[in-house]
Amino acid sequence: MSPLLQVAGIEKRYGARIGCTDVSFDLYPGEVMGIVGESGSGKSTLLNCLAGHLAPDAGRVIFDTRHMGPVDTVTMSEPERRMLSRTDWAFVHQHARDGLRMSVSAGGNIGERLMAVGDRHYGRIRAAALDWLDRVEIDGARIDDRPSAFSGGMQQRLQIARNLVTGPRLVFMDEPTGGLDVSVQARLLDLLRGLVRRMGLSAIIVTHDLAVVRLLADRLMVMKDGRVVESGLTDQVLDDPQHGYTQLLVSSVLQV
Numbered sequence: 001m002s003p004l005l006q007v008a009g010i011e012k013r014y015g016a017r018i019g020c021t022d023v024s025f026d027l028y029p030g031e032v033m034g035i036v037g038e039s040g041s042g043k044s045t046l047l048n049c050l051a052g053h054l055a056p057d058a059g060r061v062i063f064d065t066r067h068m069g070p071v072d073t074v075t076m077s078e079p080e081r082r083m084l085s086r087t088d089w090a091f092v093h094q095h096a097r098d099g100l101r102m103s104v105s106a107g108g109n110i111g112e113r114l115m116a117v118g119d120r121h122y123g124r125i126r127a128a129a130l131d132w133l134d135r136v137e138i139d140g141a142r143i144d145d146r147p148s149a150f151s152g153g154m155q156q157r158l159q160i161a162r163n164l165v166t167g168p169r170l171v172f173m174d175e176p177t178g179g180l181d182v183s184v185q186a187r188l189l190d191l192l193r194g195l196v197r198r199m200g201l202s203a204i205i206v207t208h209d210l211a212v213v214r215l216l217a218d219r220l221m222v223m224k225d226g227r228v229v230e231s232g233l234t235d236q237v238l239d240d241p242q243h244g245y246t247q248l249l250v251s252s253v254l255q256v
């Protein structure tokens with residue numbers, strides 16, 4: 001099996017400050033990679049470089065596209081990258097309002113993604129929207145409501161539906177459960193785990209919450225000061241951390 005994503009030597013600087021540096025890894029189809037580290041360790045910078053939101057200063061990101069095969073997403077044109085982010089890629093933001101159109105109905109938010117990839121059949125789009133509302137446990141009767149009338153947890157579930165409806169090959173998630181109440185987080189995590197497993201999704205999840213990666217990620221990268229200090233299978237890294245920083249990260253959670 002060839003990798004879905006090949007990341008080699010990614011570096012991003014903000015002036016003299018390192019955002020992230022020397023990051024390399026492969027991601028295989030159906031694999032979920034977690035990226036953990038304390039605030040300022042470079043997780044978001046790396047995720048944004050991978051997802052094409054930030055231009056790295058060095059390195060390659062080769063993605064195996066559905067239509068063109070492997071392409072370097074760092075050097076591809078902006079329109080090509082925009083198309084990729086509507087088709088093969090999805091991005092789940094920490095704050096649902098960054099990933100939703102708040103003035104458009106719930107059904108419209110889901111349908112918009114389908115229309116962006118060329119679906120024009122109203123009945124089919126509405127049926128898909130209803131199906132996806134159901135999959136993310138939102139009552140279909142709310143299809144014409146705007147997301148602003150939803151709770152934080154519902155908004156996040158709607159954002160996930162909007163992202164997954166087009167069957168992306170790779171989903172980027174930035175703190176998908178951050179900022180939600182603990183009980184809401186648990187339900188969302190459960191839902192995400194079900195969707196990831198059922199759809200065989202490949203995903204890269206940035207979080208500072210080790211419980212999130214424990215549940216969702218097959219593999220883990222631990223970042224500190226912009227560098228990857230440890231990586232491996234999630235259970236291996238969390239149960240037997242080798243690097244002092246990872247040991248600290250794991251033990252600080254256990255003490256809570």
Ligand SMILES: Nc1ncnc2c1ncn2[C@@H]1O[C@H](COP(=O)(O)OP(=O)(O)OP(=O)(O)O)[C@@H](O)[C@H]1O
Nearest residue numbers: 014017018019037038039040041042043044045046
């Ligand atoms: N726009 C920016 N301008 C200057 N420096 C930045 C910028 N964004 C991030 N940085 C710096 O880059 C480093 C990595 O930050 P980054 O936000 O990627 O970390 P993070 O692990 O995602 O943190 P958090 O969990 O708080 O989001 C930090 O030193 C940060 O101060």
